[in-house]
Amino acid sequence: MSEPRVIGAYLAVLAAELPASIVEELAGGLAETYQSYLRQGVAPGPAAQSAVAEFGDPHVIAAEFARVNPARRGARRLLLTGPVAGACWAAVLITSRAWAWPVPLLARIGFGLVLLTVIGLLAAAALGTRYRVAARAGIAGCLGIAAIDAIAITGAMLASPSVTPVMISAMTASTVRIALSVQALRPILTR
């Protein structure tokens, strides 16, 4: 039996905000609620209205899901560990006199801009109140951080004549952050 338009409209509001797997779960629950009203002898139209009312405001449900969005947690973890990795790399740059490295000015500016963009994406994911927006920002931010850390490790190995203990600590911090990025991506991508 097809479900009335009011249920379709309700699910469309959820689908605009939430991933398909979550909407599918909610659709199943809503269908069962609707069927239970039909079993009680309620006509299809009022049954659909009652089911939707019993389920609650779809915007509130979407906002509740946004609060438990795994992208938020992953992005917060990366933002919190950022200063540690940043301090380690700052120590590397100072102790190895990075200003003397043969890196073009444009590349330095480009790297800085990319870093700021990635931090912005992670902040958007960590604070986002819209599930899809936060998830997309989280995916881009996690990939960006993993790429930046990988570039930092590779660049330091190529540009610096020797591997110092400070550099090892920075590389370790970056490796941990790459692992955190992958760990954060998994639940976002499987939703």
Added chain:
Amino acid sequence: MRAEELKGHLDAVLLAALEDGPRHGYAVMEALRQSTGGRLDLPTGTIYPALRRLEQAGLITGSWSVVGGRRRREYRLTAAGRRALSGRRADWREFAATVSAALEGRGCPNPA
């Protein structure tokens, strides 16, 4: 009882609803209605994000199954979830006994 009055206790209530075995979201709501005699006035839709939160916390696990041609996500308690439920029950009993004693002017039946 309305949702806002349940705030802070929703997680324990959901864990209790899963104690007897795995349930999907709608069945969790039905179990809560039955156990409370229909006194729990909670928008059904809001228990789904709460279940996801408990899953992220490792207190329950969710898995998809197909019933009647429709996929649905069932949740079951983990060992950590059972321990958490047991702890929340003990906390609640102590809290309820303390507040009841204070409100009704009787001595606490089991002073700490």
